[in-house]
Amino acid sequence: MITCKGACFCGTVEVETTGEPVVQGFCHCADCRAWSATPVTAFALWPAAMMKATRGEADLASFSRTEGTVRRHCVHCGGAVMTVNDGGALIDVYPPLLPGFAFRPRSHVHYGQRMVDMKDGLPKYRDLPARAGGSDEMIAE
Ligand SMILES: [Zn+2]
Ligand SMILES: [Zn+2]
Structure with missing residues (x-):
């Protein structure tokens, strides 16, 4: 299995992932935008057992605004590192932080909350897929 x-x-904070993420794509929600200061964020979710902080975990601060979601950043540089989802079951390690990772959204x-249109042919959920608790409603390009 590939390690990134x-x-x-x-x-200061080093992370390592093993294998492929269970889901990867782009998120357009207002929370991700405000947290990352970007119009759209890339995400890749790994099962907690397939990802670890190999250095500097004590230098990760945590912030939670939404129940079940804990966003973690480095206390020295302020850089976003990961988001802990579903009470710790899935960890989103931001793909741009993993140089060896082949991001395939x-x-x-x-x-539905987008700031920018992205006409790339990928499926577009108004909110979330049903398996993630959403409406499963799609938006055409
Ligand atoms: Zn989001
Ligand atoms: Zn840092």
Whole structure:
């Protein structure tokens, strides 16, 4: 299985993922936008057992605004590192932090809240797929 290593902006926090994420894509929700200061974020969710902080875990601060979601960033550089979802079952390690990871987005979620259109042919969920507790409603390009 492929192992990918990454680090926060200053390099204090190092992370490692093993295998393929269970889901990957783009999120357009207002929370991700405000947290990342970008118009759209990339996500890749790994089962908790397939991802670990290999260095600097004590330098990760946590912030939670939504129940079940804990966003973690480096206290030194402020760089976003990961989001802990579903009470810890799935960890979103931001694909741009993993240089060796071949990001293959499969869909867009929360496209109904988008700031920018992305006409890339991928499926676009108004909120979330039904399996993730959403309406499963799609938006055409
Ligand atoms: Zn840092
Ligand atoms: Zn989001």
